[in-house]
Structures are given as structure tokens and as C-alpha cells.
Amino acid sequence: MFDKILIANRGEIACRVMKTAKKMGIKTVAIYSDADKNALHVAMADEAVHIGPPPANQSYIVIDKVMDAIRQTGAQAVHPGYGFLSENSKFAEALAAEGVAFVGPPVGAIEAMGDKITSKKLAQEAGVSTVPGYMGLISDADEAVKISNQIGYPVMIKASAGGGGKGMRIAWTDEEAREGFQSSKNEAASSFGDDRIFIEKFVTQPRHIEIQVLCDAHGNGIYLNERECSIQRRNQKVIEEAPSPFLDPETRKAMGEQAVALAKAVDYASAGTVEFIVDGDRNFYFLEMNTRLQVEHPVTELITGIDLVEQMIRVANGEPLSITQDDVKINGWAMESRLYAEDPYRGFLPSIGRLSTYRPPAEIVTDTNVVRNDTGVYEGGEISMYYDPMIAKLCTWGPDRATAIENMRNALDGFEVEGIGHNLPFLSAVYDHPKFIAGEMTTAFIEEEYPEGFEGVNLPYADLERIAAATASMYRVAEIRRTRVSGRMDNHERVVPNEWVVQIGDLDFPLTIEADKTGSTVLINDKTLRCESTWVPGQSLAVIDMGDDRLTLKVGKTPGGFRIRNRDADMKVYVRSPRAAELSKFMIEKLPPDTSKLLLCPMPGLIVKVNVEEGDEVQEGQALCTVEAMKMENILRAERKGIVSKINAAPGDSLAVDEVIMEFE
Structure with missing residues (x-):
């Protein structure tokens, strides 16, 4: 077995590969750019080598620089992760010439299947149905x-x-x-x-379902079932699960056997993924083959118990597969949520900055619940504009799909992220969506269900009742603390009132609280709710037991109440005396400034192109400029007809969020 492996990647995938390598007793080498000098993958590795400036095309994908790092450290093998050089045949050739093992498929397989044009031609020649x-x-x-x-x-x-x-x-x-x-x-x-x-x-109403294959250099090949990857935005997967709620055993077997046959046709050896489009009648069409590890591989690992990274390393070491097709089972159900540094309330635009708070839920393993978080960041770290916006993959497992979904909901509720825009609220909304719960989704799910973008979701009234009861109990704890600190309590006798009105949006919840040593009993809308919690003021996460239910709230302080986030809702919750609640109706609402005649930069990014000039008349929907952030180009368009009066930015300018790009008459 190898003594030392270099991971030619960064972020969460580099950290994930290192975990398996360390488990196998293999030393690891990280590479890093200027932007990643303090990155988690650098801290985790046994050695780290600097390879250049932040842009990937000046560091991570420069083959000569990676090869220099290999020579410096004496690494015997290289795991490329995904993206970057993972499907680059020239890189694999360079490794072979140096006598270094590539933890991936042979050069011929990369060239044949890694290139989507070539792979489609080969699939057609092999009689595989293609789009x-x-x-x-x-x-x-x-x-x-x-x-x-x-x-x-x-x-x-x-x-x-x-x-x-x-x-x-x-x-x-x-x-x-x-x-x-x-x-x-x-x-x-x-x-x-x-x-x-x-x-x-482009096949309309498709499902995106992929087959995980695993082959060795001795002619053995198996498939490890499928993953459902239909929840996508801009062709980028957001939520994956295994198995698919749509496939039947016959279709699964047919897709798996076809995927293995295709892999064997090019002498494939390593982990790889064959992607298919599946229509409503379970007809499937070959899309492409990814000759690398997939981002969503953890859900396959969770339902099969097979460590794919370990298998890749063993295959690269020349070992035959120790697993046969009969050994591959489906145990339970797994979900994966991709946590992206992007703001769902601003059209999912990339967000960068410092993670002032980053506290994932605890990783656990029980008979009914597994929580796993593959990440490459830490609290206080920076999210860079130079790389992919994904910062973590939160995975859960359960004995069935409903349990796996509920486990994910609870894990998302307990995931604290502050300092950047992120898609946690959107992920929660998807898991609560009736179509997703029913397994009725296509690759157009997000586009169809959120055509105007994501603006949050209104929680059911019963959920708001529970939040009102919980926050009133929390507020009462905070009030008691304040009275003790200020000296307004004599001999610790309670002077905090029992009657409150909780205001959430336009709704008022009058209630009465009776407290005891273990919690509070809340009378609200003729209902009695019991609230028990160890929460104390200042904690950003509150877990409240309410009978047989458990409510997890992310808590922020605001004058007169809290900022509360639960599931897919972000709310200001005010707890007031009955008289204060009555008077609050007369308070004047502060309106935001008018920016209708300005084009603001929606994310920190680089101006790539400006399509108009001062004095031009533009029409609704017309392209105004292109902003690049996190390797993605975003075309900004006119919201209405107008005349450009001033242009404040030019190609090559780096802008912060909300900087003015151009003005209109």
C-alpha cells in the first residue's frame, strides 16, 4: 500500500479524501493557493505545498506546479478529487511518466469517457440509447x-x-x-x-438518475445502485438521495448492467459514474460518464456501507475488488444537501466573506439516524470568490425515506451559519415541499416550484403557535435574568409578568405563562403547551421540548424580541406586554431607499463585459453587463425600459455587493 498520497484539490473533497487516507494509515499532502493558506485541508494534511496565486488556472490546474509538489514531497499516488484535474488525461499521463499512481481510471478511459463528445459517440456505437x-x-x-x-x-x-x-x-x-x-x-x-x-x-420533464460503478484492473466491475439527482438549479445539483424513489428493481438492474458494460468497454478501473436521463415511463438515456468521484458519493456510501475513496485507493494500488455484485445491498435511505455560499433571497447569487459563525450539527450514528457533514471550512475562515460556492455536504441516513428526510430537517435546523448568504432556508423549504416528500420531482423542480425565485415560506399557523409559546418562554427567562442583574428582584421573588403578546408578522398571539423549576406551561388560543429547555440568553441555538415534539430554533437578539429562524422561515418575533402590543400598531414603518433607477452589483465579483453605453435606450430583459463570481458568469438584465445615464464600472473592475454599476434616467 502507498505510504503517502497527494490530494490535488482543495476544500471539502480534499478533507474527505484525507479522512479515509488517515484511516488507512496513509500520510497525506495538501496543495494550496494564496487564498487557501489558512484552509482546513491544509491544516489536516501531514504536509502542504504552496502552488501559486488564487485563480485555479494559475495554481490548482497547472500540471507542472502539481508535479513539482509531488517531487518535493515524494508522494507515491495522487487523488484528484473532483473538478480541477480529475478528468484531465494529460495530468494522468504526467503522473504515469513520473511513476506516480493516479487514484482514478487509466488514461485511455479518461480520454474515451471523460470527454462528453467522445463518450457519446462510443455509447452510440455500443448501442446505448443517447439523447x-x-x-x-x-x-x-x-x-x-x-x-x-x-x-x-x-x-x-x-x-x-x-x-x-x-x-x-x-x-x-x-x-x-x-x-x-x-x-x-x-x-x-x-x-x-x-x-x-x-x-x-434538452429533454423536458426529465429525472436525472446516475449509476455508481466500481471497476478494477483485473476485469471486475460492479454497480453500487443509483442516486437521484433531479433537484438542480442552473444544472448544478442541490439535493441528492439514494436510492431513487422512482426506480423499480428491474430498471435499476438494467441501468446498472448497462453502466458496467459501458465501463468495461473502455477498460475502466476505479470509481466512476454513468449518468442517465429517465423519462416518466422509466425509459433511460445515456448522458455522460464522469471518470472521477462524484460530489454526491456519500449517499451511496451510506446505503451500501462501502467507502468509495478506500476502494479507489486499493484499485490504484493494483488490488482486485473484494466486493462482488451480490455483496451490494440497499440498506435504508440517504439524503445529501449541498450547502452553498449563495443567497437564495437574491436570486441565489454567490456570497463571499468571513464565516463569523459556522457550527454544523453533531455527526452521529444510531440505528435510526446518521448525520454526516463533509466540509472544508471552519468558523472564522474566509469564503473566496475564486472557487466553487459549495462549502459543505450535509448527509443524513434513516431506515426509510421519510425518516431520512425528517433527520435532514432536524440537522438543517441545527446548522448555524452567519457572515455570508447561504441556502440553508431554501434546502429546508425543499424538504418540506409536498412534491419532494412524494418523490415527484424532475430536473425542472426548482424552476417550476420557485419561478419568481425564493422568498421564504410562510409556516403553518400551528407551527407559529408553537414558536410563539417557545419564544415567550425564552423571553421570560431573559427578563428574569435582567431583573436579577438590575437588582429589581427582592429575595429572588418573581416580578416578571405572566401575560404577554407575541407578534409574528401580522399575527398576534396573546398568552399566559406559568413557570416552574423544569420549564413553562403556556396557555395560548385555548391550548396548553408545555415548554422545557436548557436555553439561556446569549445562546444562538435553542432546543425546546414540547411534549412529544422537539423544536429547534436559531436565535438572534433584536430589541423587544428575537430574530428566529426555523425550517425555511426567517422571522422577527416580538414579545410585548398587552399594552405595548396595542400601541405598536401605531408605530411608523421605515421604508427602504428607492434603488429602481440603479443597477447594483448583486454579489462581489468581476465585471467581464458591459453591453451598453451611456445614452443607450434599453428594453426590459436586455443584457446590460456580465459579472463573474465563483467561476460562474451572471448576466444582469434590465428590469424595465429606460435610458442609461451613467456607467460607473468597466470590464476588469472588481465590485463589492450593492456597488452601483450603472444609473438610469
């Missing part, structure tokens, strides 16, 4: 529009060397095809160093 498309190289936007019309809209524009949703666009019109081609080409060049683009038919 209609144009597999040749596309020279410019005009040709992209022509091909799109030949295939028929809608079409998917994809980077040949792409992955992780980068370099992918859906186009429904000639204009979208033209813009999408250029954006995909730019993103592909920036993220992968390969700007080749191809176009295929």
Missing part, C-alpha cells in the same frame, strides 16, 4: 444557433470537459443560444482550460 445532439466541435455563436435550430429548441449547451454544472446553459431561443454558447465557452476555459462546446436536445 439526440450534435457531437462535433462548434466554432462560433452563429454555428451554435444554426445547430440549435436543426436539433430543435430547447437545447442544452455544454462544455465538453465540463462538470459540476459549469459551462452549461439551456437555450429556448436563438438569442439564448447565442448568449449561452459564449458564456459556456468562457466558463469552460476558466474552469477546465478547455473551451470546446457541444449541443444536445
Whole structure:
């Protein structure tokens, strides 16, 4: 077995690979850019080598720099993680020339299947059903529009060397095809160093289901069941689960056998994933093969008990698989939520900055609940604009799908993140959505269910009642503490009133509290709710036992009450005396400033292109400029008709959030 492995990656995947390597007794080497000098993966490794400036194309994907790090440390093998150099055949060739093992498939398999154009041609030759498309190289936007019309809209524009949703666009019109081609080409060049683009038919109402395969260099190959990856936004997966709630055993077997046959056809050896589009009748079509570890691999590990990273390392060491197809079972159900540094209330735009609070739920393993969090960040660390916005993968397991979902809901409730925009509220909303609960989703789920973006969700009245009772009990604890500190209590006799009105939005909840040594009994709307908790003022997480239920609240202080976050809701909760609640109705509401005549930068980013000039008349929906952040290009469009009066930014400018890009008359 290897003595030392270099992980040619960063963030949570580098940390995840290191965990398995350490478990196997293998020393690890990290590489890092200027932006990552204080990163978690650097601290976890036995050794770390600096490889250059923050941009990936000047550090993490520069093969010569990675090879220098290997030579410096004497690493015998390299695990590439995913993204970056993981599917780069030139990197695998460089390792082979140096006598260093690549913890991944052979060069020939990478070249055959890692390139999406080549893999589709091979699949067609092998008789595998594929989605209609144009597999040749596309020279410019005009040709992209022509091909799109030949295939028929809608079409998917994809980077040949792409992955992780980068370099992918859906186009429904000639204009979208033209813009999408250029954006995909730019993103592909920036993220992968390969700007080749191809176009295929976009199948409407599809489910995205993938098969995990595992092969060795001795001709053995198995499939480890499937993962449902249909909850996507901008072609980037958000929530995955295993198994799929849609497949039956017959379809699972057929997809698995086809995936293994395809892998064996190119002498594949390592972990890999064959992705399919599955329609409503369970017809499946080959999409592509990812010749690397997938982001969502933990859900497969949780239902099979197989450590995929360990298997990859053993295969790279020349060992035959110790697992047969008959050994692969489905035990329970697993969910994965991708925690992204993006603001769901601002159109999911990337968010960067310091993690002033980062407290994941505790990782646990019981007979009915597993919580696992793969992460690459820590409290006080920085989220950089240079890399992918995913900062953690929160996974849960349960003996069945309903339990796995409930375990995830509770884990999300207990996940504290402050300092940046993040998608925790949105994730909670999806898990509460009736269609998701029923397993009725397609890759268009987010687009269809949140067409105007995410603005939070109103909790049911019964949930607000429970929150009102809980926060009143918490407020009473805080009031008692304040009276003791101020000396307003004589001999510790309670002088805090029992009657309060809790105001949540436009709703009032008059209530009465009777406290004892273990908690409070709250009379609200002719109901009696028992609240017991160890919460004390200043704690940012409150766990309240309410009979057979447990309520987990994220707590922030606000004058006269709390900022409360629970599930997918973010609320200001005021606890007032009956008279104060009555008078509060007459308070004047402060209105936000009018920014309707300004184009504000929605995230910290780099101005790539400005499409208009001062004096131009623009129409609603017209592209105004392009901002790049976290390797993704974002086209900002006019919200209404107007005339550009002033442009404050130019290509190459780095802007902070809400900086003014241009002004309108």
C-alpha cells in the first residue's frame, strides 16, 4: 500500500479524501493557493505545498506546479478529487511518466469517457440509447444557433470537459443560444482550460438518475445502485438521495448492467459514474460518464456501507475488488444537501466573506439516524470568490425515506451559519415541499416550484403557535435574568409578568405563562403547551421540548424580541406586554431607499463585459453587463425600459455587493 498520497484539490473533497487516507494509515499532502493558506485541508494534511496565486488556472490546474509538489514531497499516488484535474488525461499521463499512481481510471478511459463528445459517440456505437445532439466541435455563436435550430429548441449547451454544472446553459431561443454558447465557452476555459462546446436536445420533464460503478484492473466491475439527482438549479445539483424513489428493481438492474458494460468497454478501473436521463415511463438515456468521484458519493456510501475513496485507493494500488455484485445491498435511505455560499433571497447569487459563525450539527450514528457533514471550512475562515460556492455536504441516513428526510430537517435546523448568504432556508423549504416528500420531482423542480425565485415560506399557523409559546418562554427567562442583574428582584421573588403578546408578522398571539423549576406551561388560543429547555440568553441555538415534539430554533437578539429562524422561515418575533402590543400598531414603518433607477452589483465579483453605453435606450430583459463570481458568469438584465445615464464600472473592475454599476434616467 502507498505510504503517502497527494490530494490535488482543495476544500471539502480534499478533507474527505484525507479522512479515509488517515484511516488507512496513509500520510497525506495538501496543495494550496494564496487564498487557501489558512484552509482546513491544509491544516489536516501531514504536509502542504504552496502552488501559486488564487485563480485555479494559475495554481490548482497547472500540471507542472502539481508535479513539482509531488517531487518535493515524494508522494507515491495522487487523488484528484473532483473538478480541477480529475478528468484531465494529460495530468494522468504526467503522473504515469513520473511513476506516480493516479487514484482514478487509466488514461485511455479518461480520454474515451471523460470527454462528453467522445463518450457519446462510443455509447452510440455500443448501442446505448443517447439523447439526440450534435457531437462535433462548434466554432462560433452563429454555428451554435444554426445547430440549435436543426436539433430543435430547447437545447442544452455544454462544455465538453465540463462538470459540476459549469459551462452549461439551456437555450429556448436563438438569442439564448447565442448568449449561452459564449458564456459556456468562457466558463469552460476558466474552469477546465478547455473551451470546446457541444449541443444536445434538452429533454423536458426529465429525472436525472446516475449509476455508481466500481471497476478494477483485473476485469471486475460492479454497480453500487443509483442516486437521484433531479433537484438542480442552473444544472448544478442541490439535493441528492439514494436510492431513487422512482426506480423499480428491474430498471435499476438494467441501468446498472448497462453502466458496467459501458465501463468495461473502455477498460475502466476505479470509481466512476454513468449518468442517465429517465423519462416518466422509466425509459433511460445515456448522458455522460464522469471518470472521477462524484460530489454526491456519500449517499451511496451510506446505503451500501462501502467507502468509495478506500476502494479507489486499493484499485490504484493494483488490488482486485473484494466486493462482488451480490455483496451490494440497499440498506435504508440517504439524503445529501449541498450547502452553498449563495443567497437564495437574491436570486441565489454567490456570497463571499468571513464565516463569523459556522457550527454544523453533531455527526452521529444510531440505528435510526446518521448525520454526516463533509466540509472544508471552519468558523472564522474566509469564503473566496475564486472557487466553487459549495462549502459543505450535509448527509443524513434513516431506515426509510421519510425518516431520512425528517433527520435532514432536524440537522438543517441545527446548522448555524452567519457572515455570508447561504441556502440553508431554501434546502429546508425543499424538504418540506409536498412534491419532494412524494418523490415527484424532475430536473425542472426548482424552476417550476420557485419561478419568481425564493422568498421564504410562510409556516403553518400551528407551527407559529408553537414558536410563539417557545419564544415567550425564552423571553421570560431573559427578563428574569435582567431583573436579577438590575437588582429589581427582592429575595429572588418573581416580578416578571405572566401575560404577554407575541407578534409574528401580522399575527398576534396573546398568552399566559406559568413557570416552574423544569420549564413553562403556556396557555395560548385555548391550548396548553408545555415548554422545557436548557436555553439561556446569549445562546444562538435553542432546543425546546414540547411534549412529544422537539423544536429547534436559531436565535438572534433584536430589541423587544428575537430574530428566529426555523425550517425555511426567517422571522422577527416580538414579545410585548398587552399594552405595548396595542400601541405598536401605531408605530411608523421605515421604508427602504428607492434603488429602481440603479443597477447594483448583486454579489462581489468581476465585471467581464458591459453591453451598453451611456445614452443607450434599453428594453426590459436586455443584457446590460456580465459579472463573474465563483467561476460562474451572471448576466444582469434590465428590469424595465429606460435610458442609461451613467456607467460607473468597466470590464476588469472588481465590485463589492450593492456597488452601483450603472444609473438610469
